[in-house]
Amino acid sequence: MPMNRALLKKWVPVEVLPIFGIVGIAVVGASAYLYKLSQGPEVVWDRSSDWRPWDKVKHDQNVCH
Numbered sequence: 073m074p075m076n077r078a079l080l081k082k083w084v085p086v087e088v089l090p091i092f093g094i095v096g097i098a099v100v101g102a103s104a105y106l107y108k109l110s111q112g113p114e115v116v117w118d119r120s121s122d123w124r125p126w127d128k129v130k131h132d133q134n135v136c137h
Contacts, residue, residue: 084092109115122128129135
């Protein structure tokens with residue numbers, strides 16, 4: 073175990089570890105937020121199907137979902 077710590081200290085300075093942690097948390101948070109935004113109702117992934125259903129509604133027609 074001490075050999076692993078010595079190798080880690082030579083490879084990465086101790087001062088850099090908090091920066092890696094903070095940047096890692098920020099990347100995970102940003103990825104989660106982008107995933108949340110991509111799953112919203114106003115996002116269309118499949119444009120080959122009917123992605124604008126409101127075009128079929130006539131001017132005087134009411135539609136309930």
